Amino acid sequence: MKADPEPPEREMAATVREIRASVQRHSTRFEKAIPLIASENLLSPYAKELLISDFHSRYAEGLPGERYYEGNEEVDRVERTCLELARRLFRCSFADVRPISGTVANLAVLKALAEPGDPVGTARLADGAHISSASFGAFGLRGVKPVYYAWDEERMTLDVPKTRAILREARPKLCLFGLSLFLFPIPIEELRPTLEEIGAHGWYDAAHVLGLIAGGEFQDPLHEGCEVISASTHKTLPGPQHGLLLGETRDPDVERRLRSAAFPGVTSNHHLHTMAALAVSLAEHIAFGRDYARQVVANARALGQALYERGFDVLAPGLGFTRSHTIAVRVVREGGGEAVARSLAEAGIITNKNLLPGDSSPKRPGGIRIGTPEVTRVGMREPEMVRIAELLDALLHKGRPPAEVRADGERLKADHTALRFCFGAGEAAYRFYDLVGRDPGS
Numbered sequence: 001m002k003a004d005p006e007p008p009e010r011e012m013a014a015t016v017r018e019i020r021a022s023v024q025r026h027s028t029r030f031e032k033a034i035p036l037i038a039s040e041n042l043l044s045p046y047a048k049e050l051l052i053s054d055f056h057s058r059y060a061e062g063l064p065g066e067r068y069y070e071g072n073e074e075v076d077r078v079e080r081t082c083l084e085l086a087r088r089l090f091r092c093s094f095a096d097v098r099p100i101s102g103t104v105a106n107l108a109v110l111k112a113l114a115e116p117g118d119p120v121g122t123a124r125l126a127d128g129a130h131i132s133s134a135s136f137g138a139f140g141l142r143g144v145k146p147v148y149y150a151w152d153e154e155r156m157t158l159d160v161p162k163t164r165a166i167l168r169e170a171r172p173k174l175c176l177f178g179l180s181l182f183l184f185p186i187p188i189e190e191l192r193p194t195l196e197e198i199g200a201h202g203w204y205d206a207a208h209v210l211g212l213i214a215g216g217e218f219q220d221p222l223h224e225g226c227e228v229i230s231a232s233t234h235k236t237l238p239g240p241q242h243g244l245l246l247g248e249t250r251d252p253d254v255e256r257r258l259r260s261a262a263f264p265g266v267t268s269n270h271h272l273h274t275m276a277a278l279a280v281s282l283a284e285h286i287a288f289g290r291d292y293a294r295q296v297v298a299n300a301r302a303l304g305q306a307l308y309e310r311g312f313d314v315l316a317p318g319l320g321f322t323r324s325h326t327i328a329v330r331v332v333r334e335g336g337g338e339a340v341a342r343s344l345a346e347a348g349i350i351t352n353k354n355l356l357p358g359d360s361s362p363k364r365p366g367g368i369r370i371g372t373p374e375v376t377r378v379g380m381r382e383p384e385m386v387r388i389a390e391l392l393d394a395l396l397h398k399g400r401p402p403a404e405v406r407a408d409g410e411r412l413k414a415d416h417t418a419l420r421f422c423f424g425a426g427e428a429a430y431r432f433y434d435l436v437g438r439d440p441g442s
Contacts, residue, residue: 013441020440024432031417031430032410034349034388038208038326038371039180041238042378042429044284044422047277051240052435056273061263075272082279089214089282089289090229092222092248094255097278098262098270099243102207102232106132107141108245109230112261113201113254114174116143121167121175121200123158125362126355127151128181130205147172153357156183156316156328160190167191171198177226178205181354181369183315183322185219192225201254202226209324210244211236211373214285215293218324222248228258236296236325236373237289238422239281240274284422292421295381296325299372302382303327306389311397315356315367326371330356334396337365344368347395348406349388378416378429387412 043051055075061068064076064083079097086095099105114120120139123129127149132138139146147170150162158177167175175195177186188202195202204221210231212218221229229246233239245258263270285292304321308314313330314321321327331340337353344351356367375384391409394400419429 010441013439016440027430027432030350032348032413034391034409034413035374036349036351036370036372036388038352038369038373039235040371041234041236041373042419043234043238043240043277044280044419045424045427046422047240047280047284048433050276050280051273052433053273053276055276058272059269060272061268063259063263078272078276078279082275082282085279085282085286086244086246089286090222090246091220092229092246094245094247094249094258096245096259096262097242097275098267099230099245100267100271100274101241101243102130102205102230103132103138103243104266105230105232105243105245106130106138106205107266108258108261109203109228110138110142110144110174111265112257113203113228114142114144118144118174119147119170119172120144121147121149121170121172123151123176123179124148126359127357128156128179128183128355130178130180130207132205133176144174151357154316155319156357157185158187158191160187163191164194167194167198167200172200174201174203176203176205177221178203178207178230180208181326181328181356182208182324183326183328184319185323186221188219188221188224188226195225201228204229206231208235208326211238211285211289212293212297212324215289215291217290217293217297222246227251227254233278233281236293237281237285238292238373238377239285240277242271242274242278244278280423287423288421292376296372296376297323298382299376299380299385300325300327300370303370303372303385303389306386307392310389310393312389312392325373326369328354328356328367328369330367331396332366337367338363340396341368343395343402344392346406347391347402348409349391349395375416377420378418379420380416384412384416 059069060072060075122133150159152159204226206229209218227249231244233242300322304314304327315328341353351368354367354369355365359365395405
């Protein structure tokens with residue numbers, strides 16, 4: 001006799017239980033790990049609480065005071081505050097917080113300032129560009145033709161004389177500056193006369209360095225020659241996963257086109273809960289961002305130096321390795337980027353494989369990318385960077401077993417699991433919030 005099927009409530013309760021358990025295991029893993037992903041960070045408790053607020057359930061298409069839905073009076077207040085904070089933090093006249101990610105913000109700029117078939121300047125992926133500037137990313141979706149800059153591998157930035165010549169010959173309508181492997185400022189001021197000469201809009205993708213720019217520790221693109229910044233908001237700016245447009249232009253038509261591109265161009269509802277969390281994060285960065293940005297860069301330079309002293313091929317040693325949150329390490333001698341990133345993860349050190357200049361395969365690159373935003377967020381400083389370098393050396397050069405290295409890393413991390421540089425400092429950084437307090441099957 002065939003058994004009666006399990007009731008769907010019981011089956012789905014088990015599924016929910018499994019999902020929750022996976023997320024809890026993930027939180028525990030990162031609480032114990034050494035997280036060195038350059039594009040990741042941690043939210044403050046005041047920003048995080050807004051992600052599960054009623055804002056999550058609502059729509060607010062349009063601009064504050066000009067909505068297509070009723071009931072948005074408080075949303076309008078929060079968004080106006082968010083816009084005011086963004087303009088204050090970045091000393092600019094234009095802001096739009098409706099893009100829901102950095103790539104969506106990039107699409108908005110492309111929609112606003114370029115047409116299909118237009119030439120658009122960018123770096124190559126192997127030189128550190130983000131995938132949205134590739135033919136299989138946002139550039140391809142918009143149908144623009146990339147014009148590739150010349151690259152100075154030793155200085156890990158654009159080769160200015162050669163790039164000038166490329167721009168004068170190709171005459172792109174829009175020039176994108178900004179990288180995914182972002183070690184040093186881009187020489188925008190040096191290229192500014194050429195942009196003006198050919199009539200190109202300067203555009204800066206600040207996703208990785210947004211918090212450093214706001215903290216006064218990198219460059220200031222809007223006052224060096226770019227009209228618009230696009231960015232995500234969760235890397236060196238420790239906010240939610242959202243997007244942002246900023247601008248400083250004398251042309252009101254550029255602002256109009258950017259607003260129209262943000263909505264209705266590339267977004268409908270703009271995730272009000274993350275917009276609210278972003279507002280809190282911007283306020284916190286005004287209060288704490290300068291100290292945080294300074295320590296992020298100091299930690300990256302200290303980690304680069306400590307790895308270099310232990311025989312690692314850290315790029316740009318003559319320039320102090322970095323002026324940002326990121327260092328790049330060529331690990332061909334250690335087995336290549338993919339193998340090294342996997343070995344480090346097994347030992348509880350989270351990095352990512354990364355293309356470096358001269359690499360041809362994104363799946364088998366010769367390097368890894370290491371970043372300091374998250375370890376700084378939980379209070380690590382230069383002495384801890386030396387200890388992290390010792391862990392990498394022990395695993396990759398001295399052959400210590402991953403389990404032993406992981407245990408040493410967990411002892412180091414045990415003293416650094418609370419948030420810093422925010423309101424609510426001292427709260428647990430990796431806490432799983434059990435809101436219901438009972439099993440889904442009960």
